[in-house]
Amino acid sequence: xxxxxxxxxxxxxxxxxxxxxxxxxxxxxxxxxxxxxxxxxxxxxxxxxxxxxxxxxxxxxxxxxxxxxxxxxxxxxxxxxxxxxxxxxxxxxxxxxxxxxxxxxxxxxxxxxxxxxxxxxxxxxx
Amino acid sequence: xxxxxxxxxxxxxxxxxxxxxxxxxxxxxxxxxxxxxxxxxxxxxxxxxxxxxxxxxxxxxxxxxxxxxxxxxxxxxxxxxxxxxxxxxxxxxxxxxxxxxxxxxxxxxxxxxxxxxxxxxxxxxxxxxxxxxxxxxxxxxxxxxxxxxxxxxxxxxxxxxxxxxxxxxxxxxxxxxxxxxxxxxxxxxxxxxxxxxxxxxxxxxxxxxxxxxxxxxxxxxxxxxxxxxxxxxxxxxxxxxxxxxxxxxxxxxxxxxxxxxxxxxxxxxxxxxxxxxxxxxxxxxxxxxxxxxxxxxxxxxxxxxxxxxxxx
Numbered sequence: 001x002x003x004x005x006x007x008x009x010x011x012x013x014x015x016x017x018x019x020x021x022x023x024x025x026x027x028x029x030x031x032x033x034x035x036x037x038x039x040x041x042x043x044x045x046x047x048x049x050x051x052x053x054x055x056x057x058x059x060x061x062x063x064x065x066x067x068x069x070x071x072x073x074x075x076x077x078x079x080x081x082x083x084x085x086x087x088x089x090x091x092x093x094x095x096x097x098x099x100x101x102x103x104x105x106x107x108x109x110x111x112x113x114x115x116x117x118x119x120x121x122x123x124x125x126x
Numbered sequence: 127x128x129x130x131x132x133x134x135x136x137x138x139x140x141x142x143x144x145x146x147x148x149x150x151x152x153x154x155x156x157x158x159x160x161x162x163x164x165x166x167x168x169x170x171x172x173x174x175x176x177x178x179x180x181x182x183x184x185x186x187x188x189x190x191x192x193x194x195x196x197x198x199x200x201x202x203x204x205x206x207x208x209x210x211x212x213x214x215x216x217x218x219x220x221x222x223x224x225x226x227x228x229x230x231x232x233x234x235x236x237x238x239x240x241x242x243x244x245x246x247x248x249x250x251x252x253x254x255x256x257x258x259x260x261x262x263x264x265x266x267x268x269x270x271x272x273x274x275x276x277x278x279x280x281x282x283x284x285x286x287x288x289x290x291x292x293x294x295x296x297x298x299x300x301x302x303x304x305x306x307x308x309x310x311x312x313x314x315x316x317x318x319x320x321x322x323x324x325x326x327x328x329x330x331x332x333x334x335x336x337x338x339x340x341x342x343x344x345x346x347x348x349x350x351x352x353x354x355x356x357x358x359x360x361x362x363x364x365x366x367x368x369x370x371x372x373x374x375x376x377x378x379x380x381x382x383x384x385x386x387x388x389x390x391x392x393x394x395x396x397x398x399x400x401x402x403x404x405x406x407x408x409x410x411x412x413x414x415x416x417x418x419x420x421x422x423x424x425x426x427x428x429x430x431x432x433x434x435x436x437x438x
Contacts, residue, residue: 049231049245056225056234074245078234081242 003029003103004063004084005096010038012097016090018069021051027096028061031104034097037061051075059084067099067108076111086111131360138362144333145306148181149436150315152331152363155340156350158321161370161396162186162340164406165425166318167195170280171411172422172429173314178437179279181309185330186320187270187285187297197409200273200284206300207266208249208293215240217261224253224262248293270297272304281309294326302329313437321350323357331357335436336364338393343369343376348384355388366393368428373397394428396421 006023008015012034017023022044029036039061043053051071055078058066065085069092079086087108090099102108133141144150153166163186170182184192193200211224211233218240225233225241232245233253240261247267254262269291273284285301287294302317309315319330331337337358341351351367358365367385372395385392396402401419405412413422 043231046231047229049228052234052245053231056231059235059237077244078236081234081239081244082236 001031001064002062003031003100004058004061004066005029005090005099006066006068007096008092012036012100013095016067016069016092016094016096016099018090018092020066020068020071021054021075023054023068026054026058026061026063028058028063029096029100031100034100036096049074052078055079055082055084067103071111076113133360133362141332141361146310146315148309148312148315150317150334151432151436152317152319152334152337153340153368154319154327154331154337154354154358155368156321156323156352156354157341157347160321160340160342160347160350161368162321163192163195163318164402164412165338165340165368165370165396166316167192168411168413168422168425169429169432170316172413172426173316173433174279175413175426176429176433177279178313178433179281179311181281181283181305181312181315183301183305183315183317183330184282184284185298185301185317185326187287187294187301187326188320190284190286192282192318193273193275193284195406195409195411196277196280196282198275198277198282200275200286202274203271204273204300204304205268206270206272206285206297207268208247208296209251209254210247210249210265210267211243211251211253212263212265213240213242214261214263217259219259219261221258223256223258227252227256246292249296269293270300272297272301274304274308281312283309294320295329298326298329302332314433323353327354328357328361331361331363334363336366338366338368340368340370341381342371343374343378343381345377345380348377348380351381352384352388355384355390359388365390367391368393369395371396371398393431394424396424 005027006017007025008017026039043050055075067087088111170180184190232247233241234244235241270287275282285297341347399421401416402412402421405415
């Protein structure tokens with residue numbers, strides 16, 4: 001399956017970015033082959049709606065599931081509508097590669113409600 | 127000096143465009159609680175006493191209170207709404223132009239469906255403009271109200287934002303549109319802005335012939351005065367200073383250097399005045415309740431100067 005991991009860097013050894021919408025990069029990883037592509041999150045510094053925009057980017061790359069630390073309510077709604085599975089709780093101490101291994105072992109549980117509060121854009125001015 | 131920002135000539139022209147011939151005077155000041163509303167209400171009342179028809183505009187839509195200073199109940203409400211886009215699934219071609227244009231990233235396009243509104247729309251209508259299929263309809267979201275109260279020759283226009291809603295500048299714009307539409311017969315329009323230098327203050331100041339920045343001789347007053355004078359400079363609006371509580375033992379030296387730096391002047395000093403405070407508590411403008419008070423005399427004198435300069 002195609003798995004999206006929010007990442008602080010551009011490869012599988014980069015640490016996980018803990019906030020979905022504000023992640024610098026997304027890695028779209030084929031869990032069978034471990035081949036991956038990188039998306040730069042162009043909405044990372046958006047005043048508003050970074051999460052929704054990020055959801056759109058990864059959906060366009062056909063991700064079937066997302067692993068991240070926390071996800072805001074708007075991005076959560078978007079991914080839910082798009083039937084993308086959401087796994088929260090990944091730690092920024094782990095690399096993308098480690099997270100995929102943990103995912104394969106079933107260590108993450110699918111989120112049914114967003115864990116995070118309002119998106120971080122809340123604290124930004126227009 | 128604060129930041130320097132230059133606006134293009136076309137923007138300045140748009141800012142200064144006034145749909146009516148009536149002169150517009152703004153009362154502003156940067157800092158909160160310096161007496162903007164008290165000054166605006168009393169200038170308006172003084173002008174009415176001189177026989178003029180005055181439209182007073184309470185553009186502090188987050189906390190409008192000129193009606194309290196005038197002891198009147200707000201009447202004639204009109205709703206202020208912003209557009210909420212509604213996408214018609216049958217017409218939508220899923221081209222995604224609306225999703226891409228939205229600066230708020232409020233729209234999201236699922237794999238096979240039409241875009242849906244998930245984020246916080248501010249009603250800018252860019253999506254409607256770019257939609258090639260005419261598939262986006264306008265629904266409405268309430269953001270506030272405007273009111274109109276007429277008493278003798280003083281008409282008070284008030285804007286009121288729904289608490290917690292972000293669109294204060296939309297309410298200011300709607301309020302000014304109503305004023306320019308309904309106050310054509312006035313001799314002068316006095317706009318009482320909110321504190322600050324943000325977009326709803328800018329919208330309140332647009333079209334002003336002159337702005338009076340009310341301040342007090344305190345470090346906070348001077349600091350915020352500098353900011354509002356900076357804004358007025360950016361907007362190319364003639365600025366004057368009204369020094370309230372002028373006899374506070376304060377920082378006159380600093381005040382004078384700011385005034386000099388911005389090439390402006392103190393038009394009037396209003397000293398601390400118990401009679402002004404009494405009238406404030408009663409909800410009657412001091413120029414009406416205690417015309418003999420020192421503050422009344424000074425505000426009346428300033429009002430005469432304003433009338434002489436602007437009212438034909």
